[in-house]
Amino acid sequence: MIEVLAAxxxxxxxxVGLVGGVTYSVRNASFARDQSLATxxxxxxxxxxxxxxxxxxxxxxxxxxxxxxxxxxxEGIFYKKRECTLDFVTNAVTVVVTVAFPxxxxxxxxxxxTTLTNWK
Numbered sequence: 001m002i003e004v005l006a007a008x009x010x011x012x013x014x015x016v017g018l019v020g021g022v023t024y025s026v027r028n029a030s031f032a033r034d035q036s037l038a039t040x041x042x043x044x045x046x047x048x049x050x051x052x053x054x055x056x057x058x059x060x061x062x063x064x065x066x067x068x069x070x071x072x073x074x075e076g077i078f079y080k081k082r083e084c085t086l087d088f089v090t091n092a093v094t095v096v097v098t099v100a101f102p103x104x105x106x107x108x109x110x111x112x113x114t115t116l117t118n119w120k
Contacts (some may be wrong), residue, residue, distance in 0.1 A: 031103060038078060038099040039110040045070065045082050045097045046112050053093075057118045061086070064093050077101045078109075092117045 052067050053060045060067045068084035078101050085094045093116045100109030 027104075031108070034077070034101050034103070035108060035110070038101055038108070041075075041078060041080060042097045042099040042110040042112045045080060045099070046095060046114060049082070049084070049095050050116065053116050053118075061091060061093070061118055068093065068095065090117070 049068050064084050064086045068082065070080065070082035073080045078099055081098045083096045085096075086092075087094065095114050095116060097112045098109060099111075100107050
């Protein structure tokens with residue numbers, strides 16, 4: 001009887017360890033997926049600004065706020081924001097894109113920043 005209880009205890013310990021390991025792996029895979037999606041969304045938002053600049057440079061630099069800014073938008077679990085600042089001296093636009101998502105350890109996400117000039 002003692003041998004059976006000892007064997008059962010070993011089996012329970014192994015199962016608890018396996019369940020913990022699988023849970024940890026699933027959580028990490030989910031975080032990696034969300035982080036990858038946040039980066040892809042940030043790159044897409046940045047590319048939209050580049051396309052607007054390339055399509056109509058004069059109009060883009062004349063109305064940077066209207067062409068570029070994107071206030072906080074929620075899409076699924078992601079919060080997207082794009083801010084643009086025109087430097088009147090250099091006539092360059094600094095674009096900051098932030099895509100965040102909630103996580104158990106706190107908010108995470110991707111932040112991209114670039115400077116666009118009127119190169120045409």
